[in-house]
Amino acid sequence: MSELAVETTAIPGLLVVHLPLHGDERGWFKENWQRAKMTALGLPDFGPVQHSVALNSEAGVTRGFHAEPWDKLVSVATGRVFGAWVDLREGPGFGQAVTVELGPDTAVFVPRGVANSYQTLDHGTVYSYLVNEHWSPDSTSEYTYLNLADPTVAITWPIPLAESTISAADARHPLLDDVRPMPPLRTVIIGGNGQLGRALRRLLPDAESVDLPEFDCTDEATVAGYPWRGVGAIINAAAYTAVDAAETPEGRRACWAANVTGVANLCRVAAEHRIPLVHVSTDYVFDGTAEVHTEDEGFSPLGVYGQTKAAADALVGQLSRHYLLRTSWVIGDGRNFVRTMAELAAKGIKPSVVDDQYGRLTFTSTLAAGIVHLLSTAAPSGTYNLTNDGPIESWCEIARTVFSMVGREPSDVTATTTQEYGIGKQLAPRPQHSALNLSRIIAAGYAPDDWRDQLAAYLQEG
Known part of the structure; x- marks a missing residue:
């Protein structure tokens, strides 16, 4: 024997x-x-x-x-x-x-x-x-x-x-x-028109991209009816991210529908068809008490947005084949903090920016490349923190870096507190510390660039 x-x-x-x-x-x-x-x-x-x-x-x-x-x-x-x-x-x-x-x-x-x-x-x-x-x-x-x-x-x-x-x-x-060669398994990007979706499409030009209104993740029949056979990976780049609006009655319902019901529908088809699911999460699943968050930290969300993302993390974590990417302070195409600061600098405006929330920027090009790396190397399933590397700084310090890179005096950006900034505004609670430990993604063979280098390239591209 x-x-x-x-x-x-x-x-x-x-x-x-x-x-x-x-x-x-x-x-x-x-x-x-x-x-x-x-x-x-x-x-x-x-x-x-x-x-x-x-x-x-x-x-x-x-x-x-x-x-x-x-x-x-x-x-x-x-x-x-x-x-x-x-x-x-x-x-x-x-x-x-x-x-x-x-x-x-x-x-x-x-x-x-x-x-x-x-x-x-x-x-x-x-x-x-x-x-x-x-x-x-x-x-x-x-x-x-x-x-x-x-x-x-x-x-x-x-x-x-x-x-x-x-x-x-x-x-x-x-x-x-x-002989007609058999084509590779297809990749489907959910939310392909969003800022991360567009970055993924640049790296995965052969991937299928689906988005609203044709593909509504919250509709179980729509998700179940998609032709999933022959799909080798689902990348969920769609989410409700209006953090402040999520605290309103209407926003709360929309946030739970998109971030939880929609993810549950994707998990169902991923399990049924044995397809790896890539899902993008956030530092908002934590309360920000820890200065640097590891993948194993327990959930402690402060607001509705964070609560929905934590619920979705728990759903995705039940799949045998999944990649859960936690990220923070995402910068890509369209309106974002960096573009706003660059425009204010160009107009000669001297903004006040909060100086008591700390983290690192994440450029969508970095996030997309990390996702492709995990899939292409068949890395072990699980949760990975993924932001750009570099120093942990406040929003105010990052704004001053933007001003410096576009030729304005960094001192033109004045510091304020989150409490002062929120006076008269309906703002959701935010983690004070958003920095994520990157050792697990680096051990998987992907070392993110320093956010300052990516910021310089981003500003140069316009």
């Missing part, structure tokens, strides 16, 4: 699983799919939803190369097969082939877009496979096929194809030069 083991192959993601057979005079027993043990050894937690079995009565039955739009785990219940796989995904690995003989003690994990074929070597062979999507007649239109006799791939079949049993359909499949 061998030990359970998972072995990589020349095709990325195609894995060979060596299965222990527990046998005696009565026969044998095996764990054909054991989630905890196999995922610990590197097999993806692919979430099978359908189990299919094929009986092949005669040796020599040869099934064609079918690349399917889902993952599957193939194995043999009894008998032996010669398995062959060809990578038909877009990319540099297109056309790479791997062959493995399968008996009851061997299984192969086949990722989406890798064509699967096999030839039975024994009479009465039973071939079994688990897939993570439900098959339907319509799904075959998403397949990609390859001819068994393709001369470029040149599989050496144990039983010559001329002596094999092959279906008429499989015999007609195209040669490699005529």
Whole structure:
């Protein structure tokens, strides 16, 4: 009896699983799919939803190369097969082939877009496979096929194809030069017209972008009805961010609908379709008592906006595959604090700016690049703080830096307190300290730029 083991192959993601057979005079027993043990050894937690079995009565039955739009785990219940796989995904690995003989003690994990074929070597062979999507007649239109006799791939079949049993359909499949490669999984950006959404679209030009009014996250039917099959990541860049308006009766309802009901709907489809969900959160989930916030700090929101974001964080955190990005003081396209200060400087105005709230700026280009990094490197799921790096300063100090960079005297910006600034205004409570610890995102391989460098570039771009 061998030990359970998972072995990589020349095709990325195609894995060979060596299965222990527990046998005696009565026969044998095996764990054909054991989630905890196999995922610990590197097999993806692919979430099978359908189990299919094929009986092949005669040796020599040869099934064609079918690349399917889902993952599957193939194995043999009894008998032996010669398995062959060809990578038909877009990319540099297109056309790479791997062959493995399968008996009851061997299984192969086949990722989406890798064509699967096999030839039975024994009479009465039973071939079994688990897939993570439900098959339907319509799904075959998403397949990609390859001819068994393709001369470029040149599989050496144990039983010559001329002596094999092959279906008429499989015999007609195209040669490699005529194969339509299977495209990569799609990325969907929710809120693609917002300031973060626009930054993401620049980095992900092939991503699908959805936004109001066509796509309303608060409407369960709209979210559920979107074509989620073939989606590899959902990035939620949409939110209700009118912090002060959220304290009004109407704003409170709108804020909860967008930031909680909408996120709950996205979590539901992400769980159902096993899609990683990227969700952007905020320092407002904290009361600002701690001078620097870690990802593990407990929730303590001061206002409605922070309460809704904390509730959404709790929802997203239940997903097995998620990236929760906490950020603060976001600067991107459109109206924002930096543009306002630059305009005041240009007009010769000497503003008063609060000097008792502390943090770092986050440029949407930095935030978008961090999201792409986490997805492209398949970083561990979880919560990551993500702002620009650099010194922790007050809003007043940042305003003075803006004035200095555009040629005005920093002393033209005078300091005031949050309490003084709020006189006569209906303002939501704000955290005093908004700085976020960045060690976890840096350990994941992404080191954000200093906010001062990004600020200089931002002002230069206009």
